[in-house]
Amino acid sequence: AQTVTQSQPEMSxxxxxxxxxxxxxxxxxxxxxxxxxxxxxxxxxxxxxxxxAYKQQNATxxxxxxxxxxxxxxxxxxxSDSQLGDTAMYFCAFMRWxxxxxxxxxxxxxxxxx
Amino acid sequence: xxxxxxxxxHKITKRGQNVTFRCDPxxxxxxxxxxxxxxxxxxxxxxxxxxxxQLEKSRLLSDRFSAExxxxxxxxxxxxxxxxxxxxxxxxxxxxxxxxxxxDTQYFGPGTRLTVL
Numbered sequence: 630a631q632t633v634t635q636s637q638p639e640m641s642x643x644x645x646x647x648x649x650x651x652x653x654x655x656x657x658x659x660x661x662x663x664x665x666x667x668x669x670x671x672x673x674x675x676x677x678x679x680x681x682a683y684k685q686q687n688a689t690x691x692x693x694x695x696x697x698x699x700x701x702x703x704x705x706x707x708x709s710d711s712q713l714g715d716t717a718m719y720f721c722a723f724m725r726w727x728x729x730x731x732x733x734x735x736x737x738x739x740x741x742x743x
Numbered sequence: 744x745x746x747x748x749x750x751x752x753h754k755i756t757k758r759g760q761n762v763t764f765r766c767d768p769x770x771x772x773x774x775x776x777x778x779x780x781x782x783x784x785x786x787x788x789x790x791x792x793x794x795x796x797q798l799e800k801s802r803l804l805s806d807r808f809s810a811e812x813x814x815x816x817x818x819x820x821x822x823x824x825x826x827x828x829x830x831x832x833x834x835x836x837x838x839x840x841x842x843x844x845x846x847d848t849q850y851f852g853p854g855t856r857l858t859v860l
Contacts, residue, residue: 673746676849720785729798735783
């Protein structure tokens with residue numbers, strides 16, 4: 630069974646700073662997908678960024694980028710120029726190729742301070 | 744608003760009662776998922792449908808839980824004889840699935856928060 634671990638329960642940074650959230654996972658699969666989802670307070674979860682394991686190039690979406698280290702089974706999220714609206718719970722998630730269920734980590738509560 | 748909608752948003756019930764939640768996916772999304780999220784944890788997969796067929800069920804889904812998607816559109820999740828341990832946020836998500844085996848992007852609803860007294 631796959632597991633996803635987020636070792637930082639909470640993080641706090643000042644607005645405009647860069648912050649990196651950590652995620653490690655355990656799998657014996659070679660083909661899979663990794664995701665970062667954001668869950669703002671009292672609002673629904675939205676996809677931030679996704680990475681296909683077969684792609685060596687790290688995914689980037691505007692201020693959000695990932696550092697995917699397949700051998701180390703590590704998938705960190707970097708948020709540049711952080712904004713107050715980035716305050717949320719962030720979940721790392723894994724999906725095996727051919728499956729449709731997401732396996733989530735425990736989440737990291739990120740607070741951006743003005 | 745054309746996103747995933749869930750009703751009710753909050754439900755308080757007494758132990759032993761039955762409850763039913765509804766999820767309306769994004770129009771034309773053929774896949775629908777249910778997850779459960781307890782306080783301070785990430786969501787856990789419960790079950791998923793492709794059109795009206797229930798293709799996978801988690802072992803978390805005990806005999807007291809049943810989900811349906813009768814016409815391949817909305818879905819209901821029923822919990823019979825609720826227990827205090829059922830208190831959680833129940834999340835629904837939908838996606839437009841293909842046949843390539845690739846990962847769909849799942850779009851989540853706001854959830855139904857269940858409190859069992």
